Amino acid sequence: MSIVLAVVVVVLVVVGGSAFFVLRSKKPKAMEVGTETETKPALKSPAGAPSLEGEEAGSKEPVISRGLDGSLPKSRSLLGSALARMRAKRALGEEFWVELEEALILSDLGLDLSVDLVESVRNKVYKEGVTATDAALEMLREEMIERLDHSNRDLNLGDAPPSVVLFVGVNGVGKTTSIGKLAALLSSEGKKVVVAAGDTFRAAAAEQLEMWAQRSDVQVVKGASGADPASVVFDAISHGAAVGADFVLADTAGRLQNRQNLMDELKKIRRVAEKASGTVTEVLLVLDATTGQNGLLQAQGFAEAASVTGVILTKLDGTAKGGVAFAIEDKLHIPIKFVGLGEGILDLVPFDPKAFVYEITGEVSQ
Numbered sequence: 001m002s003i004v005l006a007v008v009v010v011v012l013v014v015v016g017g018s019a020f021f022v023l024r025s026k027k028p029k030a031m032e033v034g035t036e037t038e039t040k041p042a043l044k045s046p047a048g049a050p051s052l053e054g055e056e057a058g059s060k061e062p063v064i065s066r067g068l069d070g071s072l073p074k075s076r077s078l079l080g081s082a083l084a085r086m087r088a089k090r091a092l093g094e095e096f097w098v099e100l101e102e103a104l105i106l107s108d109l110g111l112d113l114s115v116d117l118v119e120s121v122r123n124k125v126y127k128e129g130v131t132a133t134d135a136a137l138e139m140l141r142e143e144m145i146e147r148l149d150h151s152n153r154d155l156n157l158g159d160a161p162p163s164v165v166l167f168v169g170v171n172g173v174g175k176t177t178s179i180g181k182l183a184a185l186l187s188s189e190g191k192k193v194v195v196a197a198g199d200t201f202r203a204a205a206a207e208q209l210e211m212w213a214q215r216s217d218v219q220v221v222k223g224a225s226g227a228d229p230a231s232v233v234f235d236a237i238s239h240g241a242a243v244g245a246d247f248v249l250a251d252t253a254g255r256l257q258n259r260q261n262l263m264d265e266l267k268k269i270r271r272v273a274e275k276a277s278g279t280v281t282e283v284l285l286v287l288d289a290t291t292g293q294n295g296l297l298q299a300q301g302f303a304e305a306a307s308v309t310g311v312i313l314t315k316l317d318g319t320a321k322g323g324v325a326f327a328i329e330d331k332l333h334i335p336i337k338f339v340g341l342g343e344g345i346l347d348l349v350p351f352d353p354k355a356f357v358y359e360i361t362g363e364v365s366q
């Protein structure tokens with residue numbers, strides 16, 4: 001009897017022990033689900049993406065740029081998660097609308113716009129007798145796309161080349177990086193590009209621009225450190241005209257929108273650039289999407305002082321919100337022309353409202 005008992009105990013220990021090891025060895029895998037592995041955005045090459053080589057030195061693999069629908073991992077889109085929770089409830093009552101408004105505000109759309117959007121969707125829902133949350137959320141999506149869908153997002157061109165594009169914005173938002181990416185994009189489309197190192201304030205900016213320019217084989221015009229930025233931009237435009245460039249992309253130093261003297265300097269750069277070229281076809285305000293509604297204040301300040309014609313919304317890969325895009329277009333009527341989705345040379349893509357709305361509401365667009 002005791003031998004039988006001993007055998008049973010040994011069997012139990014062995015089976016239990018191995019079960020324990022099986023469980024332990026499985027645990028890390030289970031943890032991957034729903035975190036890193038599952039939520040990593042799919043790497044997609046956007047339609048018309050330039051086929052440039054990998055940017056890292058020695059990299060043999062081409063860098064694949066992300067499409068907008070892969071930029072915000074679903075589990076990180078705040079609005080997408082909130083809408084998924086609301087859809088699951090399947091009840092279209094007061095609570096639903098309050099929750100929706102909160103979710104929009106939390107995603108950086110701003111109070112006024114969030115209230116307005118909810119009001120408008122709610123009216124449509126009642127008018128059309130919609131009772132399902134699914135259908136209401138689809139209406140929200142349509143309304144969001146409509147609010148973004150009426151701007152010209154192409155780069156403005158002048159009557160005669162080169163078209164001059166000034167990049168402005170506060171410090172560290174990604175102006176220099178965006179110039180590098182846009183130069184690569186344009187030159188991959190066969191355009192001749194000259195870049196102007198007009199940020200003569202930050203010592204490393206000109207070198208940074210030179211590095212970007214080398215990668216896409218575009219020319220850089222720079223001045224001495226501390227040189228008058230307007231004269232650097234003037235020289236670059238003259239050079240661009242002489243070599244038959246299609247575009248001159250001009251960097252400027254980062255500045256706060258409420259510093260009058262720095263805004264005056266921007267006006268001077270613009271005046272001088274216009275003397276050299278006849279027209280500055282585009283003033284692109286670079287905004288960091290992770291700064292949320294603060295971006296709207298920046299846009300207001302720069303729009304007044306520098307006649308901004310378009311926005312580049314950078315670092316969308318670093319935020320779960322992104323709603324500031326709606327606030328900028330709805331309040332200021334400035335079109336978002338490009339979005340930055342990372343630090344690589346191909347991580348700048350034309351803004352596509354539909355893909356963007358599907359992205360931040362948590363579904364992939366068809």
Ligand SMILES: Nc1nc2c(ncn2[C@@H]2O[C@H](COP(=O)(O)OP(=O)(O)OP(=O)(O)O)[C@@H](O)[C@H]2O)c(=O)[nH]1
Nearest residue numbers: 171172173174175176177254314315340341342343
């Ligand atoms: N993740 C991510 N990082 C970006 C993006 N765009 C720029 N960056 C990073 O943001 C940092 C600042 O970029 P810069 O291009 O130097 O910014 P800047 O506006 O020229 O800076 P100042 O000259 O100081 O005003 C760098 O580390 C860039 O790699 C983007 O779309 N996504």
